[in-house]
Amino acid sequence: MSPNNDAKKEKEKDQAAARSFQAVKGMHDVLPVDEPYWEKIEGAARGLARRYGFSRIEPPVLEFAELYNKTSGEATDVVQKEMYTLKTKGGDFLALRPEYTPGIARAYMEHGMSRLPQPQRLIAMGPIFRHERPQLGRARQFTQIDLETLGGVSDPMYDAETISFFSDLLAELKIKAPILRLNSIGCRVCRPIYKKQLITYYKSHEAELCDDCRSRLESNPLRLLDCKEPECEKLKADAPSILDKLCITCSNHFKEVLEYLDEVKIPYELDPRLVRGLDYYSRTVFEFYASGPEEEIGAVAAGGRYDYLMETIGGHITPAIGGASGVERLIAVMRAKEIAPNGNGSSNGAGIASKRVFFAHAGDLSRKRSFALVKMLREKGFMVSESLAKDSLGNQLKVADKEGIGLALILGQKEMYENTVILRDLTSGIQEELSVDRLVDELKRRLSMK
């Protein structure tokens, strides 16, 4: 082989290597700069879950692919086009979860949770995978905060409670005046009747429909109401509305949901054309959007009732309602609306930096003793920053400054012999010598005062 060829081959290898070492398309790193947002959102969700009485459940990321085929619907886009599936060495067909609900329903059944007090209120937070074309607010791996209320009776109160949770979540994140769209898509009794009427209506206008809709007429007629083609848009106006066709039970159920929402003053818009992409929904469906141009990011929380799902996976009839919110979308909305993720409104985390103390050594000889004192302080619960690896005291204090820390401790050779340490207020520049014995108490006093 000529050296020329070798070089070429080498180059190709490098190229392939370089490619494989970038993040997979649509999969994003959560970086330290995002951390305040995650902290804020997860904290809010956890706090609300505690107050509402939802307990954490965390099913595995992988489930049998069949679980989603059966529940979410074989004909749905989520399952048909967007699911990551894999075959194991043992020959099992698995899927990275494209949503939480079926896995949680499976866990509910598998662990006999119907024998626990009903309903079970469950919350989960974790990664979800959908093989889609990435856009703003849409990645192939993203994170959902998922809420499920399983068991008991199909009581409208639970629908309202779920909606209320997400309403509160958005409020805690200072996402003001979100838009809540609501609909009921009926039950086994009334939906098929409605579907027939819808098909009849559209059949009479078949020629005017777009290609997609013509095939949807067979596969998933409800989705016709979702189409944004101008032609189809026109037809929607005169299409029969599901809300007029609900059976008396569903109609009462929906009415009560609205009454509960009125009672807690959560505003909503009825949207008889709101249908959802998953098969298992019945009765209430809802979507929250951020108001303003941020609406573009898509629904920030959505869900619905799924009273029949458990049966489709071989369980008893188990009424259930759930919803999910996309964490990355919440972050996108917060950024777009310039909502600072931390409580005090400052964006650089100064709130935390003011509770930190910086430890610096002054000269090589005091370095190891400094290391020990830093460890001691951390064991006592203090947040201690340092840059002991740097040689000059000046450079160390520069780091303290960059981190926005207000208080520094300095240990030099002289202090070592005297068993003291210098405590310097970095804002005022005033410093004093302090005996090591008094250090912990003095720090407690100073840091809690801030």
Added chain:
RNA sequence: GUGCCUAUAGCUUAAUGGUAGAGCCUCGGAUUGUGGCUCCGAUGAUACGGGUUCGAUUCCCGUUAGGCACCCCA
């Protein structure tokens, strides 16, 4: 999955058919017992592959990634 647009240092960007200049950041020094200001210095880029050309970062094609619209969805 379809269509359109984009790609220069970690970030924001300048320029050119003759291989690139800055600001911010990072690191070091002035200042190895005292930070912020200042000054000096250093590191660092034309996404990748191919074509046209004497010569490509610039023009063309492909790939990859990102953005936007659709599809769909959190």
